[in-house]
Amino acid sequence: MSLAYRHILLFLQLMIFSVVSEAQISDTLLLQQVEIFASTEQLHEKALIQKIDKTVLQAKSLNTVADLLQQNSGIFIKDYGPGSLATASFRGTTASHTKVLWNGVPINAPNNGQVDFNRLPVFFVDEAQLARGAQSASLHGGLGGLVMLNNQSAFNQGFQIELKQAVGSFNSYGTYADISLSLKNLHLRSRIFRASSQNDFEYLNTAPIPAQKMKQEKADFLDRGFLQEIHWQKRRSLLSFISWSQWNNRNLPPIMTNLERGGNPEERQDDRFHRNILSYKYFWSKASLELKSSYFAEYQHYFIRTTSNYGSYETVSQIDSKNNLHFWQQEINFTQTFGTNWELNATNIISRQAAFSTSYENKKQRDQYALRVKMIYQDEKGHLLEFGAHQDDLDGKLMVLSPFAHFTANIPGTKRWHYSVGLSRNYNAPSLNDLYWYPGGNPNLLAEKALQSDFLLQYKLKQENYAISVSAGLYASHVEDWIQWRPTENRYWVPENISKVFARGAELFFKSKYKQGKLKHNLQINYTFTRTTDESPLAQIENTQGRQLIYIPKHQANAAYRLYWNQWFFSYTVVFTGKRNTSLNENEFYGFALPAYTLHHLSLSRTWKNFSADFQLNNIFDKNYQAIRWRAMPGRNFTIALSYQFKKK
């Protein structure tokens, strides 16, 4: 299908939507329209969407999204250390199976399909939600799941300014500013931050003989970012422009076994990105139409060099890898309600990924044309049915049709018990690196295809001074054509559609609120059990069938207790990460396995009129641990922040 043809289709679709919608126009005010869609959002809470509390977002505003999710969700963060790479994976899948949408547009890098969660500041996020399984599929998410990070417009709020200065262990500093002007029709908001750390923490290095305490070196980073929002509303229209630019510079420290390399090795990564979304939304009484144009540009520069130990100190090894990545997306989204129970949502997307990389032989690009249709039914009895399908076309090739359906209802005879059943088929296209990496990229790779099912049981109790919500779920996912890089008779590795992965497990989420006079207690517990195994014939031949895949913990849990009292806020968080295998051996040797570890963190804050102070103490018990084998992690550390807030209506 040519691009021109797709544009024509898109235009026709837009025209049809406009004609259909024209009949629905009424003079109702915009604010009333918004409520219709808010009801959908409430319904989603019943199913498997996890929304991070706003108070948590505020409390973690100086942290990265990696920290936020590690302590407040059931997803697994693979963390290479402070300032280094951190990826997220759901339900035993990999980082490239986690899609991240920023204001509805994917920010996964086109070259490796991943997102570095240590480069996402919570300070730039107004709303964070997670979706799994069929819910992820219904929201254009990945095979594993979906992380949605949004910015929100707010009108008639007046002038607001917030300034924060943070100082922490290991020469860490953070400066944050948020200025917002919110008028009746116009909302302007600018956010800027600068975060840096020397990361020179002390740790016990057990690699040398004998083991010794060392200071982490060459792990410093400097991140700077700017987020600009412009929202303008007029009667039934909402026009928004959001622009996010960030510059990230970091040194990459060697692993603990490689600290005595000669030649003054230097390894660093310097990235920058610019992400821009222009959207226009028009509301009718029972419908809305959104047009969204996005352009993202990302520049990645990886550099490693060693110089000669002897003589002229010339460069003896150097890799200077540069990636210039571009992403364009045009999206039309139409929502129409029918009567009081039905809602139709249709989305049409045209996008292009382009990459200029020193790792590819020449410029590579990929065009996507996607059509997504969804129907939602809801009624007063608490039934929610959502079903639909996606059909994508990548470079003229139709991908597998991806239908999904999930149903939520009260258990008959009960008020507080709900169940939810979900079924979906989804796919994951190979990344540009999988296709075109030189040498080894395999342009004949097929997309990974998953068949997913969920079952969730939920209990909700809400009384005057307390509320409890417990969700217990089971899931299973069969992924065909799982991409795996394997050695070949040539000495480089090649990705192939080999594995047939079966990921299954259980999830438990507990949330409670209790009000006791001026005291408010919150307790939240997340637990996940994950079994992910390769069931392919090759795995049978290689005798790895049924073994847990590398770096996927079977058990993972976190618990957070929060206490609010007048101007005080206190929280205590426990994060447990189960044992992880670093190979596919049946019995991992103790010297290479990664034992389970538990980290404890607390934070305390106090507000005085326009000022507030925050104190965070991380890894309270100074636990010596490794999240990735031989990657040093910090012991006990703290952050103190002072904030100034000013509001004028």
Add this chain to the structure above:
Amino acid sequence: MKKFIYYILTIVLITSACTKLDNDTPDPLPPGQLGNGFYVLNQGNFTSGNASLSFFSEDSAKMINNIFFKLNNAPLGDVAQSITLWRDEAYIVVNNSAYIYVIDSKTGLFKRKLAELQSPRFIQIIDADKAYISDFQLKGLMVFNPMNMQPLGVIETGKTTEAMAMVDYEVFATNWSSYNQTSTNNTVQVIDAIHDKLVDSIVVAKEPNSLVVDKHKKLWVLCSGGFMNEEIPALIRIDPASRTIEKRFNFPVLQSSPEQLRINKSGDQLYFLNGDVYAMHIDEEQLPSDPKINASGRNFFTLAVHPEDQTIIVTDAGNYVQNGWVFRFASDGMLIDSAQAGIIPGFIGFIN
């Protein structure tokens, strides 16, 4: 207030449950004489720091894995490249950690180390006071004293260096890696081991990866033809005295990558890997067409010939992410036994 206590109790319960799961029990090995056998150096995965050392006891016909960690309570490092046994010691070159560990070859206990190297590959002992280290990135050979592990300098060779062999105090070092050089990686550099000086360079074929010396003091060099199979692979015989090529055997298939050239103790039978194991007498006039040992789906990775009984030992790296295997074959190619080793079992080192 009761409910508040309930909250706190829940936290404490979760915390204590999680802390219990933290424990992991080590399994150390009591030090002692290892007896007769050979070491298997398991490379491990690049930047994973999971290289390891195994010891195959010929007395019990059993493999002891992770022997270095168990005896010395430390990992071997990142990408273990080669092991050289000399007198009662073994010199283990750990490439990506850029150090050399010396162990007592009879007990496996750590003795000393030399660190801050560039990208070390192999060791050639010259005498008790001098040894050379080849390097993947450095255009030269590093010289050090094996007794006290003191660096003695660098011999500039103009090219990077890989496998080495010594004939009459001349060291022949292959230029396998094309790193850090603009010239083609297709030579054998000749170094005067008395004066530590480059004296000649012999053009062979692309990527000379291994070399051996036969009973006539002839040098045999195996070239794989290049990382991207740019050239036809070749086996080349050199007369070290005149430094000239005497014979060249071209492999029939461009896409093949022969490597791991080895020779038996009597110096008349060559062995190499080209997917399968091949054997060739030094007087043969053509390359063997049939393998001595068929890989039969196994991922043969390295090869060694036992200096005493001519047993052929082959490692199988499997899928590179789980423990590989070591196979022992009799000199006629019949399988004797096999044992599991570590991740990517590579270089074999026989106890003297």
